[in-house]
Amino acid sequence: MPNLKDLKNRIASVQSTRxxxxxxxxxxxxKLRRAQEQxxxxxxxxxxxxxxxxxxxxxxxxxxNGPKLMTGTGADKxxxxxxxxxxxxxxGAFNGSIVREAKRxxxxxxxxxxxxxxxxVGRKARDQLRREYASLIxxxxxxxxxxxxxxxxxxxxxxxxxxxxxAGEFDVCSVIFNKFKSAISQIVTVQQLIPFAVPxxxxxxxxxxxxxxEFEPDEEQILAELLPRNLSIQIYRALLESAASEQGARMTAxxxxxxxxxxxxxxxxxxxxxxxxxYITKELIEIISGAExx
Amino acid sequence: xxxxxxFELVSPEKLLKSQPVDMVVVPGSEGDFGVLAGHxxxxxxxxxxVIDVYEGDRIVDRVFVAxxxxxxxxxxxxxxxxEAVALTxxxxxxxxxxxxxxxxxxxxxxxxxxRAAAESRLAVARAKLDALSQSSAH
Numbered sequence: 001m002p003n004l005k006d007l008k009n010r011i012a013s014v015q016s017t018r019x020x021x022x023x024x025x026x027x028x029x030x031k032l033r034r035a036q037e038q039x040x041x042x043x044x045x046x047x048x049x050x051x052x053x054x055x056x057x058x059x060x061x062x063x064x065n066g067p068k069l070m071t072g073t074g075a076d077k078x079x080x081x082x083x084x085x086x087x088x089x090x091x092g093a094f095n096g097s098i099v100r101e102a103k104r105x106x107x108x109x110x111x112x113x114x115x116x117x118x119x120x121v122g123r124k125a126r127d128q129l130r131r132e133y134a135s136l137i138x139x140x141x142x143x144x145x146x147x148x149x150x151x152x153x154x155x156x157x158x159x160x161x162x163x164x165x166x167a168g169e170f171d172v173c174s175v176i177f178n179k180f181k182s183a184i185s186q187i188v189t190v191q192q193l194i195p196f197a198v199p200x201x202x203x204x205x206x207x208x209x210x211x212x213x214e215f216e217p218d219e220e221q222i223l224a225e226l227l228p229r230n231l232s233i234q235i236y237r238a239l240l241e242s243a244a245s246e247q248g249a250r251m252t253a254x255x256x257x258x259x260x261x262x263x264x265x266x267x268x269x270x271x272x273x274x275x276x277x278x279y280i281t282k283e284l285i286e287i288i289s290g291a292e293x294x
Numbered sequence: 295x296x297x298x299x300x301f302e303l304v305s306p307e308k309l310l311k312s313q314p315v316d317m318v319v320v321p322g323s324e325g326d327f328g329v330l331a332g333h334x335x336x337x338x339x340x341x342x343x344v345i346d347v348y349e350g351d352r353i354v355d356r357v358f359v360a361x362x363x364x365x366x367x368x369x370x371x372x373x374x375x376x377e378a379v380a381l382t383x384x385x386x387x388x389x390x391x392x393x394x395x396x397x398x399x400x401x402x403x404x405x406x407x408x409r410a411a412a413e414s415r416l417a418v419a420r421a422k423l424d425a426l427s428q429s430s431a432h
Contacts, residue, residue: 212335216323222338
């Protein structure tokens with residue numbers, strides 16, 4: 001028969017676990033709201049940047065030779081993957097699915113005979129990829145946007161990527177991150193950053209009348225400045241999406257954990273009560289049979 | 295002046311300003327330009343400097359931007375800024391200190407990349423100081 005004292009301790013410990021998980025859930029919920037607001041706030045900049053880019057690109061494409069960031073190096077040999085994960089765990093399948101996708105991409109690219117380099121953001125991606133692909137990791141960032149994710153964080157990553165690109169260390173750059181769909185669902189997304197695919201003509205076509213812009217200085221020069229900036233913005237967006245997804249994933253995971261703890265407490269309480277009853281009955285029987293024996 | 299331009303100032307982190315104004319003067323990299331309603335469409339890079347927002351003949355708002363891009367259409371003027379601070383929020387002593395620190399950074403910098411980064415930050419800080427001196431002269 002299980003010990004009553006042990007059961008009591010078990011119940012107490014599960015109860016305190018439930019308290020922690022439900023607190024974490026609430027923290028995640030409020031962080032999620034903030035992350036979502038931030039992601040929305042960055043929308044206007046990205047949207048206008050996209051508009052300017054597509055009108056610029058249309059002009060430059062006519063002249064034939066665009067900058068390398070847009071047209072690519074012409075080669076397709078070395079791939080750089082930017083893997084964005086979180087620093088902390090306890091957020092369900094969030095990091096697992098990112099790492100799984102990263103591994104899938106690495107195997108695919110290596111199978112095609114290409115060289116892969118990795119740049120990781122967040123402790124979890126680094127730790128999990130280091131086991132198999134330590135030699136591929138060129139740079140790891142941790143504690144990105146610990147307090148509050150700022151544009152400067154994205155800029156730091158973008159500067160590194162650009163420096164590598166200028167040094168000819170890779171030909172194609174993609175970013176792997178969790179795209180925020182809703183609090184309960186995040187979609188692992190692979191987005192190509194370099195060469196940059198200009199947002200389709202479809203977006204430009206919906207624009208009422210496409211004005212003919214004057215450029216100051218000329219198109220190429222503006223584009224040469226705009227593209228690196230756009231890279232930062234794309235990375236910033238990816239970081240924001242990832243941050244929102246992380247909180248969403250954590251919220252869901254903690255919600256489930258809280259519910260599980262609740263179920264467990266119920267079960268343990270029933271066992272506890274039954275055991276207590278059994279003890280009482282047993283004692284009664286002992287007393288009665290003792291009295292009868294007299 | 296009946297017509298107004300829709301002036302938008304956007305930083306990567308948020309939409310800072312969106313309001314109809316009579317005129318804005320933007321520090322383009324090839325010289326300042328004023329934007330009134332009906333300006334011909336153009337795209338320009340912006341150097342570190344001050345954007346003046348006019349309401350009638352008065353300057354109602356002065357914002358320092360640390361470079362970026364401007365897109366002008368007939369009805370709209372959008373400035374994508376990397377960093378934007380209202381001029382009144384700039385502190386002269388702090389900026390002077392920043393310039394001093396950055397000059398030291400520049401002397402300490404070893405690689406070309408470090409040097410370039412320090413130089414561009416220094417240019418931004420100098421532009422801030424210039425903006426402050428100008429506004430106090432007014």
